[in-house]
Every structure is written in C-alpha cells, then in structure tokens.
Amino acid sequence: MKLSFNQATTLENSDLANDLELCEQHGYDYIEIRTMDKLPEYLEQQSLEQLSSYFQEHHIKPLALNALVYFNNRSEEDYQQLLKEFKQMLEYAKELQVPYIVVVPLVTKEKILKEDIKSSSVAVLQELAELAEPYGVKLAVEFVGHPECTINTFEQAYDIVEHVNDPNVGLVLDCFHFHAMNSSMDTLKQADISKIFILHMDDTEDFPIGSLVDEDRVWPGHGAIDLDGILSVLTEKGYDGAATVELFRPEYYEMPAEEVIKKAKETTMQVISKYAKI
Structure with a gap:
C-alpha cells in the first residue's frame, strides 16, 4: 500500500510547494492536490509546467x-x-x-428525496465519466458523513456507483466519514474492492454519530474509529490502492508543517503496518 498526503492536513500552515518538498523528504509516495485553494495559489507564482516538471524529477507523484x-x-x-x-x-x-479527480456530493439544508439524489448523481457521474475517459482520468466519489450531505454513507455511495456501472467511477473510503454516519461494515465486507479507488486515513474524538465535523479529526490510531476493522476487511479483500492521511485539526495547523507531516506519517504507518506493507 502506498502512502499519500492530503493538503487539508496542513491547510493553514503550508502551501503546495512546501508540502511537496516536505512530503518528498519524509518519504510519501503521493499527494492529493487541493484545487479550490492550494493549486491556484501555486499558479500565482509558478506555472503548471513547473509543477509537472517537479513530479517528473521527484519520487512523489500526484x-x-x-x-x-x-x-x-x-x-x-x-x-x-x-x-x-x-x-x-x-x-x-x-x-x-x-x-x-475526487468528486463530492451536494451538502445542503434542503430536504431532497433519496430517489432524486440517486437519479441526479448517476446521470451526472455518467456524463462526467464520459468527459474524463479520453483523458484517462477516473472519478472517485467521496461521501461525506454528515446529515446535511446528500450522500452520507458508504452503502448509499456504493449503490450509486454500482448503478453508474462504469469501471472509471469508484469511491473514496474516508474512515472519518465512514464512522461519522455509522456506515455499514457488512456492506463493506460484501463490496467489490475494485470500486474503492482511494482510502483516506484519519481518526476522531468520540462524539455521537451525526454530530461529527471535520475539525474533530485526530491522528490515526488516536481516536474512536474502528480502523482495525476497516483495514482488516480491505486487506482481506485485496485493496492495493493508496492510503491518504487527511486531517483538518485546528491544533495541528498551529504546529510547524514539517512536524505535522512527520507525525501524520508515523501514526498512519503504525496503524496500517499491522495489515499491509507501506
């Protein structure tokens, strides 16, 4: 299993150029690039061609x-x-x-029927997949474990991806989101592992189901999520994708970025090494 870094983990104390250098230095294999803020900031000072050259010349890849x-x-x-x-x-x-490309469902206070969520999601994902196919890009749907997200459990997201029925459309399994709305471990055990494209590693303080928010995340292995249960299922089923550490912890933003990146790797490896080489 390869180790990846999501820039949310250093959202307020670093930038893309710095994240790349530190992740390269500390042995990460991949990075998830935030396109809503970190990439535009980078392109204000440097070019896309320079970023492409960086990846060609270094171990870390996008x-x-x-x-x-x-x-x-x-x-x-x-x-x-x-x-x-x-x-x-x-x-x-x-x-x-x-x-x-990670795609995230609508978050809204508006109540929308599940059948309307499903029909819209399937149609949109099929169109996006058709646009992405010539580029060789796959879509990874990330359900969000919060009551206001239209797709907020693994089983709901998996059902939608099954109905899209395209090998280039799969899921992000974020452990925090899986835990936050009490997603079904039985559904995970029965799932086609090829439909899980990316694993997000994180943990959380032990607040009630349905009340968790991103800022409740903590280092992997330092919280209440059944990471052992999730990882044992994934490894038994042969998951061989990347494991991306993704944290939004305000206290971690107050730490030096290098310290966060080192600690994120250490804690993630401590959890995953029991199940897979990384």
Missing part, C-alpha cells in the same frame, strides 16, 4: 485533484459552471498526469 464539489442536484446554471470547472480540472490532470 494521486488526485481534490475536489469537484457539490456535483449532484444542481440548478442548470450551477451545473454548467460545474462542467466548466471539471473541464479545467481535466486539463490540469492531463498536464500533471493525475489519475483521479
């Missing part, structure tokens, strides 16, 4: 562009803007040779 947000159940005007953003991301992915 795993995913993270993320195309709120892809489903949008107004026609909003959807056209989403398509424009997605097409730009495809051009970035082509230049940087990024294999995945």
Whole structure:
C-alpha cells in the first residue's frame, strides 16, 4: 500500500510547494492536490509546467485533484459552471498526469428525496465519466458523513456507483466519514474492492454519530474509529490502492508543517503496518 498526503492536513500552515518538498523528504509516495485553494495559489507564482516538471524529477507523484464539489442536484446554471470547472480540472490532470479527480456530493439544508439524489448523481457521474475517459482520468466519489450531505454513507455511495456501472467511477473510503454516519461494515465486507479507488486515513474524538465535523479529526490510531476493522476487511479483500492521511485539526495547523507531516506519517504507518506493507 502506498502512502499519500492530503493538503487539508496542513491547510493553514503550508502551501503546495512546501508540502511537496516536505512530503518528498519524509518519504510519501503521493499527494492529493487541493484545487479550490492550494493549486491556484501555486499558479500565482509558478506555472503548471513547473509543477509537472517537479513530479517528473521527484519520487512523489500526484494521486488526485481534490475536489469537484457539490456535483449532484444542481440548478442548470450551477451545473454548467460545474462542467466548466471539471473541464479545467481535466486539463490540469492531463498536464500533471493525475489519475483521479475526487468528486463530492451536494451538502445542503434542503430536504431532497433519496430517489432524486440517486437519479441526479448517476446521470451526472455518467456524463462526467464520459468527459474524463479520453483523458484517462477516473472519478472517485467521496461521501461525506454528515446529515446535511446528500450522500452520507458508504452503502448509499456504493449503490450509486454500482448503478453508474462504469469501471472509471469508484469511491473514496474516508474512515472519518465512514464512522461519522455509522456506515455499514457488512456492506463493506460484501463490496467489490475494485470500486474503492482511494482510502483516506484519519481518526476522531468520540462524539455521537451525526454530530461529527471535520475539525474533530485526530491522528490515526488516536481516536474512536474502528480502523482495525476497516483495514482488516480491505486487506482481506485485496485493496492495493493508496492510503491518504487527511486531517483538518485546528491544533495541528498551529504546529510547524514539517512536524505535522512527520507525525501524520508515523501514526498512519503504525496503524496500517499491522495489515499491509507501506
């Protein structure tokens, strides 16, 4: 299993150039690039060609562009803007040779019927996959474990991906989101492992189901998530994708970025090494 770093972990105390140097120095294999802030900031000072050259000359490689947000159940005007953003991301992915684009469901206080969420999600993902296919890019759907997210459990996300029925559309399994809305371990045990493209490693303080927010995340192995249960299922089923550490902890933003990147690797490896080589 390869080790990856998500830039949310150093969101407020680093930038893309610094994250790359530190992740390279500390032995990460991949990075998930935040396209909503960190990539635009980088491009204010340097070029996409320079970023591409960096990846060609170093061990670390881009795993995913993270993320195309709120892809489903949008107004026609909003959807056209989403398509424009997605097409730009495809051009970035082509230049940087990024294999995945993470896509995130709509978060809203509006109540939407599950059948309408499913029909919209399937249709949009099929269209996006068709656009992405010539670029060799796959879509990784990341359900969000919060009551206001339209797709908030593993089983709901897995059902949608099954109905899309495209080998280039799969899932991000984020351990925090899996725990946060009490996703079904039985569904995970029965799942086609080829549909899980990326694993996000994290942990959380032990707050009630349905009340957790990203800032509750803690170092892997330092919280209440059944990481052993999730990892044992994944490794038994033969998962061989990347494991990306992704934390949003305010206290960690107050630490030096290098210290966070080192600690994130150490804690993630301590958890994963029981199940897979990394």
